[in-house]
Amino acid sequence: KAGVTQTPRYLIKTRGQQVTLSCSPISGHRSVSWYQQTPGQGLQFLFEYFSETQRNKGNFPGRFSGRQFSNSRSEMNVSTLELGDSALYLCASSLEGQPSDEQYFGPGTRLTVT
Amino acid sequence: AQSVAQPEDQVNVAEGNPLTVKCTYSVSGNPYLFWYVQYPNRGLQFLLKYITGDNLVKGSYGFEAEFNKSQTSFHLKKPSALVSDSALYFCAVRDMANAGNMLTFGGGTRLMVKP
Numbered sequence: 001k002a003g004v005t006q007t008p009r010y011l012i013k014t015r016g017q018q019v020t021l022s023c024s025p026i027s028g029h030r031s032v033s034w035y036q037q038t039p040g041q042g043l044q045f046l047f048e049y050f051s052e053t054q055r056n057k058g059n060f061p062g063r064f065s066g067r068q069f070s071n072s073r074s075e076m077n078v079s080t081l082e083l084g085d086s087a088l089y090l091c092a093s094s095l096e097g098q099p100s101d102e103q104y105f106g107p108g109t110r111l112t113v114t
Numbered sequence: 115a116q117s118v119a120q121p122e123d124q125v126n127v128a129e130g131n132p133l134t135v136k137c138t139y140s141v142s143g144n145p146y147l148f149w150y151v152q153y154p155n156r157g158l159q160f161l162l163k164y165i166t167g168d169n170l171v172k173g174s175y176g177f178e179a180e181f182n183k184s185q186t187s188f189h190l191k192k193p194s195a196l197v198s199d200s201a202l203y204f205c206a207v208r209d210m211a212n213a214g215n216m217l218t219f220g221g222g223t224r225l226m227v228k229p
Contacts, residue, residue, distance in 0.1 A: 004157070042219060043219040045216045045218070056216050090158065099146055100165045103217065106157050107155075107157045
């Protein structure tokens with residue numbers, strides 16, 4: 001079974017631009033979560049989607065948004081990029097989104113904002 | 115609120131020796147606990163989890179972890195380290211009372227296994 005895939009793998013953007021990242025979960029997984037990883041802040045939860053509905057949201061500004069499609073694929077969007085948004089963005093999927101479910105992570109999208 | 119602490123930024127061990135990577139947690143209810151490993155330029159790989167039951171949990175690649183409720187710890191262990199175990203290890207917790215799917219991660223511990 002194919003793992004979680006994320007596109008693109010690398011991205012360079014300029015301050016003020018917007019960016020859209022894509023995530024395809026493992027087949028059959030219905031929950032998709034997004035995380036931001038930076039050297040200073042570590043791994044921080046952005047949001048989780050289940051059955052096309054945002055179920056949880058972390059402590060990030062409204063510039064960060066996401067959505068999930070009927071096939072469970074998910075996208076996240078960051079508008080008005082800031083230098084501090086440079087990070088590795090990780091997507092993770094789990095089967096039913098139960099608290100006991102382990103999450104399976106994609107390779108990430110490395111975003112650099114200049 | 116839930117939190118995880120990994121008190122060691124780096125752990126050094128010789129190949130063939132046992133290794134321990136420490137993790138302590140804080141939750142208001144009962145915890146679900148997870149260990150993940152991250153290799154360079156890769157996402158996180160799931161190693162093992164504690165849900166309930168036996169306090170000693172066995173996972174992938176020979177790793178195991180011991181849940182200790184009184185010490186609120188979930189240390190990762192392996193009897194004999196390999197050079198290929200060198201990577202960044204993350205402990206994570208989710209409160210059973212949390213209906214959502216938010217994992218809270220520790221800051222990570224870099225494991226260096228020397229030949």
